[in-house]
Amino acid sequence: MKKVVSxxxxxxxxxxxxxxxxxxxxxxxxxxxxxxxxYTFDEFVGKDDAFSYVADHMIEYVxxxxxxxxxVQDVQDYLDxxxxxxxxxxxxxxxxxxxxxPAPAPDALEVVSVSAINLRQVEVKFNTAVDxxxxxxxxxxxxxxxxxxxxxxxxxxKTVILNLGATLVQYxxxxxxxxxxxxxxxxxxxxxxxxxxxxxxxxxxxxxxxPLGSATLELTFSEPIQNLATVGNYKIDNVVHTSTATASxxxxxxxLVLPADLVPGEHKVAVFADGTLDLRDxxxxxVPAKELKFTVEEDTALPQVSSIEVLSQTKVKVTxxxxxxxxxxxxxxxxxxxxxxxxxxxxxxxxxKKIDANTFEITFTTNPLPAGEVHFFxxxxxxxxxxxxxxxxxxxxxxxxxTVTADAAPTVTGVKAKTxxxxxxxxxTDMKQASAQTASKYVVKDGEGKTVNLTGAPSYNTTxxxxxxxxxxxxxxxxxxxxx
Numbered sequence: 001m002k003k004v005v006s007x008x009x010x011x012x013x014x015x016x017x018x019x020x021x022x023x024x025x026x027x028x029x030x031x032x033x034x035x036x037x038x039y040t041f042d043e044f045v046g047k048d049d050a051f052s053y054v055a056d057h058m059i060e061y062v063x064x065x066x067x068x069x070x071x072v073q074d075v076q077d078y079l080d081x082x083x084x085x086x087x088x089x090x091x092x093x094x095x096x097x098x099x100x101x102p103a104p105a106p107d108a109l110e111v112v113s114v115s116a117i118n119l120r121q122v123e124v125k126f127n128t129a130v131d132x133x134x135x136x137x138x139x140x141x142x143x144x145x146x147x148x149x150x151x152x153x154x155x156x157x158k159t160v161i162l163n164l165g166a167t168l169v170q171y172x173x174x175x176x177x178x179x180x181x182x183x184x185x186x187x188x189x190x191x192x193x194x195x196x197x198x199x200x201x202x203x204x205x206x207x208x209x210x211p212l213g214s215a216t217l218e219l220t221f222s223e224p225i226q227n228l229a230t231v232g233n234y235k236i237d238n239v240v241h242t243s244t245a246t247a248s249x250x251x252x253x254x255x256l257v258l259p260a261d262l263v264p265g266e267h268k269v270a271v272f273a274d275g276t277l278d279l280r281d282x283x284x285x286x287v288p289a290k291e292l293k294f295t296v297e298e299d300t301a302l303p304q305v306s307s308i309e310v311l312s313q314t315k316v317k318v319t320x321x322x323x324x325x326x327x328x329x330x331x332x333x334x335x336x337x338x339x340x341x342x343x344x345x346x347x348x349x350x351x352x353k354k355i356d357a358n359t360f361e362i363t364f365t366t367n368p369l370p371a372g373e374v375h376f377f378x379x380x381x382x383x384x385x386x387x388x389x390x391x392x393x394x395x396x397x398x399x400x401x402x403t404v405t406a407d408a409a410p411t412v413t414g415v416k417a418k419t420x421x422x423x424x425x426x427x428x429t430d431m432k433q434a435s436a437q438t439a440s441k442y443v444v445k446d447g448e449g450k451t452v453n454l455t456g457a458p459s460y461n462t463t464x465x466x467x468x469x470x471x472x473x474x475x476x477x478x479x480x481x482x483x484x
Contacts, residue, residue, distance in 0.1 A: 109183040116198030119282040120224040122162040129157040131182040139426050143177040149463050163250040167282045168198040200283040206290045209269050212323040213384025214261040214296050224251035230277045235270045264298045302390040303383045305398045313368045313407045323357035325384045333379050334362045340375045342394045371406035415483050420474040425467045436460040436467050447479035
């Protein structure tokens, strides 16, 4: 047996379990591996398995003495180097540290608050960090009569903003249910139900301007705005903007494309109100006039591909080093192959979705990526100054080998009656639209096993992954129904 363990046993035999040592010489395990544990001094000397475990795992343990703790291995090393020394000699010769406090048990994931921060957004706050995938799964937020069309986890990893597809009504009650969100360590929350009552009296404002290039600006507002795409609401250097304005997916940003490049240097952008098509939020509150300054810099640097992340066999996220001018006209500029040849362009993308100015989600519905290693290519896309992408396999053509994991088979995660003639079926993953909308794939039966006919083709929402079935006859409230 190791010397320090023997000495601890001797202390007990000489001084007794009621000694001053027995009151404070507890042992703490620093590693917390399976099978390990902390021991009081009495537990340590009273159980064969306890002091045997400590003897075999000394490097994991510290021992408490007079309010400080010491590595058991350090004590052992001192005793080995000084055969005549006592345990107290070792303690007096070593530098003790503050006693480690046991780590608190992680809090169970709970919802702290749910509130409508305006008439188009609901904020959900959790008590601890959450798993990004489940937090951003919009089908985990149910019960609202207005379905969210986006859920965005914020930088604190504890707050989710639900972006709604329609406008809430002031002072009206809306029930909401939150389920299946996981904590960062994978624990699933208990279902949470509450009711929100939106009250929006906050004046919306222009928050910032970002030049994406010498002829493109991105303006950000404090909340969703109704009519961002109305070009006459903006002035550039005191001239009314009359070119194009494109609102972002959730109406919090607008991209202004100018008719000509701005010269390098300082410029001004403003929103203004002239009483005609003024900018307003969804509570019909006016965006007050405001002017911001910005600087246009001469830019000839080629944009780089910063990262390529395979999200599934049909979706890939591509991040660039700077804002990119990518539209649906560029979907053929993203492709994959297994040959590694830049000229092998037979597997192009089907669609692109802008996540932010630098990041895009590329969809391959027709040409899903096979499981295993493939070569992913990006070619000829440009930033807002017309600079083409920097290539690594050919001029303005970038390639990276990526590993693709096979998608899990889709499952049905929920079935509920929306009305007495409609049933909603929620899937775990995005489905092919043609398949999801094929009526013959669904069978509805009542409690007596009789088939209930569908009327019309099922509808499919690709955002929520929900299929809506319309029944030819209304369901009875006294019967159970099944969907297969």
